[in-house]
Amino acid sequence: MQRKEDILEQVYVLVRPYAKEPIELGEKTGLVDEMGLDSVKVMELMTEIEDHFDISIPLNILPRVHTLGDFAEQLQRLLNSADS
Amino acid sequence: MTSLFKKFLPLEKTHAELVADSGVDPFHIVVERVLSATEAIINGRQMIMAGTNNYLGLTFDPECVAAACEAASKEGTGTTGSRMANGSYAAHVALENELAAFYQCPAAIVFSTGYIANLAILSTLTGPRDVILLDADCHASIYDGIRLGSAEVIRFHHNNPADLEKRLKRLGDRATHSLVVVEGIYSMLGDRAPLREIVDVKRRYGASLLVDEAHSLGVLGQNGRGLAEEFGVEGDVDFITGTFSKSLGSIGGFCVSRWPELENVRYAMRPYIFTASSSPSLIASTRKALQLLYRGSGLRKKLWDNATQLYQGLAAMGFNLGPEISPVIAVRLPASVGETTAIWNQLLSRGIYVNLVLPPATPGGGPLLRCSLSAAHDQGQIDAILDAFSEIRDQLHLHA
Numbered sequence: 261m262q263r264k265e266d267i268l269e270q271v272y273v274l275v276r277p278y279a280k281e282p283i284e285l286g287e288k289t290g291l292v293d294e295m296g297l298d299s300v301k302v303m304e305l306m307t308e309i310e311d312h313f314d315i316s317i318p319l320n321i322l323p324r325v326h327t328l329g330d331f332a333e334q335l336q337r338l339l340n341s342a343d344s
Numbered sequence: 345m346t347s348l349f350k351k352f353l354p355l356e357k358t359h360a361e362l363v364a365d366s367g368v369d370p371f372h373i374v375v376e377r378v379l380s381a382t383e384a385i386i387n388g389r390q391m392i393m394a395g396t397n398n399y400l401g402l403t404f405d406p407e408c409v410a411a412a413c414e415a416a417s418k419e420g421t422g423t424t425g426s427r428m429a430n431g432s433y434a435a436h437v438a439l440e441n442e443l444a445a446f447y448q449c450p451a452a453i454v455f456s457t458g459y460i461a462n463l464a465i466l467s468t469l470t471g472p473r474d475v476i477l478l479d480a481d482c483h484a485s486i487y488d489g490i491r492l493g494s495a496e497v498i499r500f501h502h503n504n505p506a507d508l509e510k511r512l513k514r515l516g517d518r519a520t521h522s523l524v525v526v527e528g529i530y531s532m533l534g535d536r537a538p539l540r541e542i543v544d545v546k547r548r549y550g551a552s553l554l555v556d557e558a559h560s561l562g563v564l565g566q567n568g569r570g571l572a573e574e575f576g577v578e579g580d581v582d583f584i585t586g587t588f589s590k591s592l593g594s595i596g597g598f599c600v601s602r603w604p605e606l607e608n609v610r611y612a613m614r615p616y617i618f619t620a621s622s623s624p625s626l627i628a629s630t631r632k633a634l635q636l637l638y639r640g641s642g643l644r645k646k647l648w649d650n651a652t653q654l655y656q657g658l659a660a661m662g663f664n665l666g667p668e669i670s671p672v673i674a675v676r677l678p679a680s681v682g683e684t685t686a687i688w689n690q691l692l693s694r695g696i697y698v699n700l701v702l703p704p705a706t707p708g709g710g711p712l713l714r715c716s717l718s719a720a721h722d723q724g725q726i727d728a729i730l731d732a733f734s735e736i737r738d739q740l741h742l743h744a
Contacts, residue, residue, distance in 0.1 A: 303480070316511045
């Protein structure tokens with residue numbers, strides 16, 4: 261079982277270079293509102309995260325992902341279903 | 345101002361900055377008069393049009409124009425109805441039969457645009473239990489189609505069959521319920537899909553394959569059927585979509601399949617049902633253009649001669665181009681969006697129109713000057729395009 265906290269820590273490292281300006285990252289940080297990512301940057305980030313965790317992330321999760329915490333939750337679900 | 349417009353304010357700001365930086369508004373280009381398949385008047389000036397996707401130059405073909413005029417005269421300017429109601433004329437059905445014969449397929453469906461063809465097929469063919477695996481660089485119409493549908497959607501790295509295989513493998517048994525989507529020629533960089541390798545992967549995992557031949561119809565293959573014909577893998581491609589608005593010089597779209605059951609999908613596709621069918625003149629010119637395309641290996645040769653000459657000329661000047669020779673030639677400049685826009689405007693002032701493509705619509709993020717060649721370009725026009733780019737090369741201090 262992967263813990264959300266552990267996934268979040270890895271997500272912070274992966275998303276930090278994508279932030280338009282240096283900001284403090286937290287579970288409630290918004291990908292679009294606070295980090296300023298456009299749709300293409302979100303796609304690039306997803307690809308990088310897929311390669312890092314060695315999983316496929318369906319695009320269908322995107323409407324449910326607003327914050328880094330949302331992202332980590334979806335990743336946790338995918339990682340745990342891949343393990344089971 | 346209603347609050348609904350507030351979310352578009354960043355677009356207004358970006359647009360204003362672009363105009364201020366480059367001294368030109370690239371989003372309000374008006375073609376004041378069309379002179380031929382390769383020439384038009386823009387800003388009061390005669391242009392060589394090198395960004396039109398008019399690959400075979402058939403928009404002014406006398407036979408196509410005559411067919412369109414005759415159809416408008418005999419059948420009216422529009423059908424005013426859906427294919428499912430009063431909008432299926434004998435000519436629409438004839439075109440479907442001709443497309444099926446051209447592709448040697450048992451099933452063909454004609455749509456009102458190429459965009460609608462992808463929207464309809466991709467939103468309907470796959471359901472909630474299916475998976476679509478699409479190349480990351482696929483066209484917006486493909487992304488929009490899958491967004492309208494209910495399948496699970498996974499992207500794979502552009503032109504990377506190994507990455508596709510990795511993702512099919514992760515699906516396990518679900519791989520047999522998946523549809524792989526690629527394009528014959530990608531619209532931005534002009535590169536082709538590695539279709540033999542993709543076919544090999546999809547066969548091993550029991551997946552289905554859709555190839556969008558929008559930019560490769562009339563351009564690739566001995567008979568102009570596209571990349572699947574060029575690579576000899578048509579028997580392994582389950583669905584081909586395409587458009588009439590490039591090599592065929594009109595407007596419309598299609599899907600053909602080696603599976604006769606495609607016919608059943610017709611009755612379930614909302615983008616097919618809830619829009620008016622193509623006008624008689626469009627269908628008539630498309631049918632004539634398809635005949636010319638079928639006979640037109642000479643046009644394809646001329647197109648490739650032109651493409652090769654421009655690509656090699658630009659490469660020799662030191663420009664950073666797409667990965668292979670193609671009628672779509674993308675030039676990536678070592679310049680910002682504002683600088684690239686100013687250079688694009690400089691080309692206009694030299695009488696050369698190419699497409700300015702700005703991020704986020706470009707692979708890799710930077711701006712592109714996208715040229716597309718036509719069989720109708722003559723030697724003088726190719727030389728003029730090269731001369732104009734040569735000036736830019738000197739200005740940017742590029743070296744071969």
